Amino acid sequence: MTGIILAAVAVRACKFDFESTDYTVHLKHWYDYIHGHGGFSAVGDNFSTYNFSDYNAPYLYLLAALTYLPVQAQAGIKLISVIFDLLLAFFAYRMASLRYPDSWQPVMAAAAVLFLPTVIMNGALWGQSDSIYAAFAVGGVYLLMRDRPWMACTFFGLALAFKLQAVFIFPLLLVLALLKRLPWQTLIAVPATYLALDIPALLLGASPENLLTVYLRQTESYQDLTLDAPSIYQWVTSSTHADVLRTAGILFTSAVLIALIALVAVNRAALTNLRIALLAATSAVLVPFLLPSMHERYFYLADVLSVMVAFYLPRRLWYAPIAVQVSSALSYLPFLGMPLFQGDAASLEFKLLAGVMALALAALLGAGFREFRKAGIAQSGIQESFPAGEPAPSAPGSGR
Known part of the structure; x- marks a missing residue:
C-alpha cells in the first residue's frame, strides 16, 4: 500500500x-x-x-x-x-x-x-x-x-x-431515516x-x-442549462425558455427522487451495506444528471461511489464506473484546453458523453431495483433463484 x-x-x-x-x-x-x-x-x-x-x-x-x-x-x-x-x-x-x-x-x-x-x-x-x-x-x-x-x-x-x-447523496439520509x-x-x-x-x-x-x-x-x-456536464440537458437544444426549463428540471428531479425514495421506503427492505452503496452511488449519478446548471466536475462523487458499488456488486456493475469515468473525464478536457473535437463536433461529443452517463445510471437503477426486489421476495417467503455471483440478501452491517 x-x-x-x-x-x-x-x-x-x-x-x-x-x-x-x-x-x-x-x-x-x-x-x-x-x-x-x-x-x-x-x-x-x-x-x-x-x-x-x-x-x-x-x-x-x-x-x-x-x-x-x-x-x-x-x-x-x-x-x-x-x-x-x-x-x-x-x-x-x-x-x-x-x-x-x-x-x-x-x-x-x-x-x-x-x-x-x-x-x-x-x-x-x-x-x-x-x-x-x-x-x-x-x-x-x-x-x-x-x-x-x-x-x-x-x-x-x-x-x-x-x-x-x-447534497447529491442526501436522499440516502432520508431513506435511512424513513427505514x-x-x-x-x-x-x-x-x-x-x-x-x-x-x-x-x-x-x-x-x-x-x-x-x-x-x-x-x-x-x-450560472443560468445555462448545462456547463459542460454530461447531463440530460445536452440533448435539450432550446435556449428561448431556459428559465422555464430550469424550473421544470428542478421540479422533475424532485419528483423522481421522491418517487424513488417512496419505492424504497414502501419496500421496507433491510438496508444492508450493499443497498446503502447502491443508493449512494445511484443518487450521486441521478441528481447531477437530472438537475440543470451542472458543471462537469459535479459528477466527482459519482466517479468515486460508482467504483465502490462495483466492488460490492462486481458481476453486475463492473462496467458502471468505466462508463461514469469515460463520460466524466472526457467532459473535463475542453476546460483544461484539451478538447477532443472542435466546433459543431464538440456538441455531438457532449451528447455522446451524456448517453454514456445515462447508460451508467440505467445500470445502477437496474441493479437497485433487482436488489430491493430480492429483498421483497425474501420477506414474502417466495423462493427464487438468482445467478451465481449475486450476493444473497443479508442483515444490516454484514458487509454484503
Whole structure:
C-alpha cells in the first residue's frame, strides 16, 4: 500500500506546474488577497466588506493557513487537494474492507480511486478541491455502514460546509431515516456541523447573512442549462425558455427522487451495506444528471461511489464506473484546453458523453431495483433463484 501511495503522489506532483484558468482567474486571486490582508483575518472580509471568493468559509480557512507556510501558492493549493485524495482513498479502503475483510480487494479499491483520471485531474492538474467534500461524504457513507449515525451525519455536515454538491447523496439520509436505520435526531448533526464551521468567520467579522446565503449566491451565478456536464440537458437544444426549463428540471428531479425514495421506503427492505452503496452511488449519478446548471466536475462523487458499488456488486456493475469515468473525464478536457473535437463536433461529443452517463445510471437503477426486489421476495417467503455471483440478501452491517 505504501508503494501505491508514493506512486499516486508522484503522478500528482508531475502535474503541479500546470496552470488552469480557474487558478489564474480565481484561486490565485483569492490566495493573493488573503496573503496581502492578514491571513485569517481576511476571511471575514469575504463575507462583509469585499467578496473576493464565492466559496464557503471552511475552504478559505485552508487557504489562509497556507499563507503562513513556506510554499508556492499553486503547489500549496494543489497539495491541499492531494491530501484529501489520500483521505478519500482511505475511506474507499475502509468501505471495501466491510465487503472483503482480510482480502486484497480493499487495497485495489483504494488504488482504483487514487488513480481515477478525474481524481488526478481535479486536484493535481486543475487545482480544484472536490476531493475535500467527497472525502467527507464517502467517509459519511462508510460510517453509516458501520452504524455510527452521529459521526456519519457530522461527516455529511463537513462535506456540505465545503461544497453544496454534497447534497447529491442526501436522499440516502432520508431513506435511512424513513427505514429507521438512521435515528431522525441524528440529522441535526448536519446543520450543526455546518454552522459550527461558520463560527471562526463570524469572529473574524463576517456578516451572518452573507455566510448563510453563500450557496444561494452560487446557484444564482450560472443560468445555462448545462456547463459542460454530461447531463440530460445536452440533448435539450432550446435556449428561448431556459428559465422555464430550469424550473421544470428542478421540479422533475424532485419528483423522481421522491418517487424513488417512496419505492424504497414502501419496500421496507433491510438496508444492508450493499443497498446503502447502491443508493449512494445511484443518487450521486441521478441528481447531477437530472438537475440543470451542472458543471462537469459535479459528477466527482459519482466517479468515486460508482467504483465502490462495483466492488460490492462486481458481476453486475463492473462496467458502471468505466462508463461514469469515460463520460466524466472526457467532459473535463475542453476546460483544461484539451478538447477532443472542435466546433459543431464538440456538441455531438457532449451528447455522446451524456448517453454514456445515462447508460451508467440505467445500470445502477437496474441493479437497485433487482436488489430491493430480492429483498421483497425474501420477506414474502417466495423462493427464487438468482445467478451465481449475486450476493444473497443479508442483515444490516454484514458487509454484503
